[in-house]
Amino acid sequence: PNQRQLSNKVLDRMLFNFYIYNRKGKCLLYREWNRPLNTLSDDPEEERKLVFGMLFSLKDLASKLSPPSQSKENLHTIKTNTFTLHHFESISGLVFVLNTDPDIPNLNQNLQHVYSNIFVDYIARNPYYQYKIDEPLKCPIFIARLEEYLFNLPSIKKH
Amino acid sequence: MIHLSKIEINNMFLQLFIINRSGGLVFTKNLSSLSPTLSTNDCLRLGSTFHGLHAIATQIAPIVSSGIEKMETDTFVLQCLQTLTGVKFVITATPGTTEINELLHAIYEIYADYVLKNPFYEIEMPIRCDLFTKHLDRIVMKLSSVQGRRKQP
Numbered sequence: 395p396n397q398r399q400l401s402n403k404v405l406d407r408m409l410f411n412f413y414i415y416n417r418k419g420k421c422l423l424y425r426e427w428n429r430p431l432n433t434l435s436d437d438p439e440e441e442r443k444l445v446f447g448m449l450f451s452l453k454d455l456a457s458k459l460s461p462p463s464q465s466k467e468n469l470h471t472i473k474t475n476t477f478t479l480h481h482f483e484s485i486s487g488l489v490f491v492l493n494t495d496p497d498i499p500n501l502n503q504n505l506q507h508v509y510s511n512i513f514v515d516y517i518a519r520n521p522y523y524q525y526k527i528d529e530p531l532k533c534p535i536f537i538a539r540l541e542e543y544l545f546n547l548p549s550i551k552k553h
Numbered sequence: 554m555i556h557l558s559k560i561e562i563n564n565m566f567l568q569l570f571i572i573n574r575s576g577g578l579v580f581t582k583n584l585s586s587l588s589p590t591l592s593t594n595d596c597l598r599l600g601s602t603f604h605g606l607h608a609i610a611t612q613i614a615p616i617v618s619s620g621i622e623k624m625e626t627d628t629f630v631l632q633c634l635q636t637l638t639g640v641k642f643v644i645t646a647t648p649g650t651t652e653i654n655e656l657l658h659a660i661y662e663i664y665a666d667y668v669l670k671n672p673f674y675e676i677e678m679p680i681r682c683d684l685f686t687k688h689l690d691r692i693v694m695k696l697s698s699v700q701g702r703r704k705q706p
Contacts (some may be wrong), residue, residue, distance in 0.1 A: 472624050474614065
């Protein structure tokens with residue numbers, strides 16, 4: 395119980411919400427832990443599409459603004475004065491988005507871990523779960539492992 | 554012969570965009586030889602697109618928020634200063650560049666001094682003020698030379 399109280403307190407200030415999108419922009423997973431503001435609360439589907447659309451356009455902007463270079467201009471973070479949006483896109487086009495408190499540094503690598511370890515293990519390689527690329531994810535153990543990982547990130551626990 | 558050291562290559566301002574309150578681009582300038590070459594139309598489009606996305610960020614935000622202040626990627630960073638009047642100063646730079654905040658505020662200052670106070674300048678129109686460009690070159694040079702000398706924390 396003490397551990398749960400602590401993590402709830404941490405959540406209240408640190409993590410807002412989380413999205414997973416497939417290559418086509420369909421939202422496969424949405425988790426919300428703390429959301430003081432939801433401008434589009436009466437139309438959640440529209441909200442998911444808007445987030446994906448914004449990121450899609452920002453990535454296009456980034457490819458035009460990037461200095462000529464060998465590496466791809468992978469988008470890591472978008473910061474405002476009150477929150478930071480962390481982003482990771484796998485080579486297969488899966489997009490992971492996490493909104494946090496603005497003090498939390500770049501979590502791009504951690505989102506990469508969420509994909510290559512937690513997603514791949516508990517969704518793609520899970521013999522008991524049928525993963526379909528166009529359907530929302532309904533896998534409780536994946537969500538449990540995901541939250542366990544995110545709540546225990548050192549940059550989040552430190553606060 | 555100008556010799557670019559490794560430090561200078563990694564800490565460079567790339568481009569400046571100034572966007573008016575309606576989202577139109579009023580000024581753009583390449584601040585280094587590494588900047589991507591963009592046509593005028595491309596720049597106009599980028600300015601308007603960024604103006605829109607800056608606003609969308611407040612709509613999708615999980616908490617009451619300003620628009621996009623910073624954007625970080627593998628190959629560059631972007632920082633935006635939005636003034637109370639809705640004008641946006643946007644700078645792109647290579648990762649690890651310090652002094653972007655200082656540059657943005659210095660540009661805002663010379664904008665107020667040499668653009669807004671220019672009696673021939675029409676607000677919201679493209680900026681064609683000689684003194685502004687002169688002072689811009691001066692402060693970019695000054696802040697670019699500070700890069701690399703400041704120790705990274």
